[in-house]
Amino acid sequence: MLSHDNLTWITKALMDTQQEPKLTCGGQERSVSYLPLAHISEMIADIYLPILIGSTVYIAQPDTLKEKGSLRHTMKEAKPTFFFGVPRVWERMKTMVDEHVANSNNPIVKQCFRWGTKRDHPESGWQYAIAKITVFKQVQKKAGLHMCKHIFVGSAPMHQATFEFFKSLNISILELYGLTECSGLHSINFKSATQSKPKSCGKQLNGVETNIIKCGVDEHNCGEVLIRGRHVFMGYLGMEKETREAIDDDGWLHSGDIGYRDDVSKAFTYRCEIMQANIQDNFLYITGRIKELISVSTINPNPIENRIKTEIPFLSNVVVIGDNREFLTCLLTLKCTTNDDGETTDNLQPQVIKMFKKLDSHCRKVSEVCDTKDKAVFQEIADGIGRYNMESGARQVY
Structure with a gap:
């Protein structure tokens, strides 16, 4: 059960936390709605946020997520200024770009694509500069992403190779983290160099708390991620036992996710004692789920x-x-x-x-x-x- 206060508060917290280039009020922003509106991320991005900032929402066709769906056509028409994509969407876009280049009869396009997508290729090199002009800007326009201030991914893990592929095309996909139980959002990356780190889920929103407790995994200071704040849900409808298991007596939501923060210097306390640390500048990393641990030796x-x-x-x-x-x-x-x-x-x-x-x-x-x-x-x-x-x-x- 999510309250009206949960949803309005998390939307305002997102706007208060955002970094340059910022989303603005007054009707200049645009987004594309393509997920079911019961999905918490879709609800925040395409209902509550547009109401708060007065943005325009383009509604995609029902065939959007099919193999040859119409999402790319909607994106080209809408030219969104911010976009949230689940991993499946980005994987599909990657496949489409690969197929387009593979089927191209233009050897210059193919060569420029190879130049730009080399993992060890410097982005300041002349070859990359040519690829950026001749190929990458066209890819961004065809995908409808050339006007985007921020491009996000969430809801499930995405393979690192997909992040690197789009990064090589000069498209930075920023990862965020949240659960339905915390109104869909808890930490987020932004484009600013000090507000994003590769492979991380970003920094926590203003006004929320994060803690890590020991859960049997002694890998890179990993533990269960705990969440507290005004965005935490009221509980599961008619399921008091499950609600008490999810939210402890101190108000911490036990996410069931395994993670760590990168700038924590204090040692972990053992078992379920909460580690206290100043986490204002910490980036959060999610490495797995507790229920997925292999019990033979607590391997993640x-x-x-x-x-x-x-x-x-x-x-x-x-x-x-x-x-x-x-x-x-x-x-x-x-x-x-x-x-x-x-x-x-x-x-x-x-x-x-x-x-x-x-x-x-x-x-x-x-x-x-x-x-x-x-x-x-x-x-x-x-x-x-x-x-x-x-x-x-x-x-x-x-």
């Missing part, structure tokens, strides 16, 4: 999964399992296309087929890889996992 699988996906870029999902097992195992899926209903197909994504060709594999379907046990693909997967094991030392985390 999320960093492992993310690292394997980085090592093997043609994987769409990695799920590490280990409960009641002597060793960890992972389930892997390949990146494939989806149909108009958002269901996965047997066809591999174009960029995956391109990667496979470099491995001397001619597979174009997931079934072909599995049925033939393609040696090149299987070896690349084994090598990627091997690189992770070497880097981590395959050590246990207690």
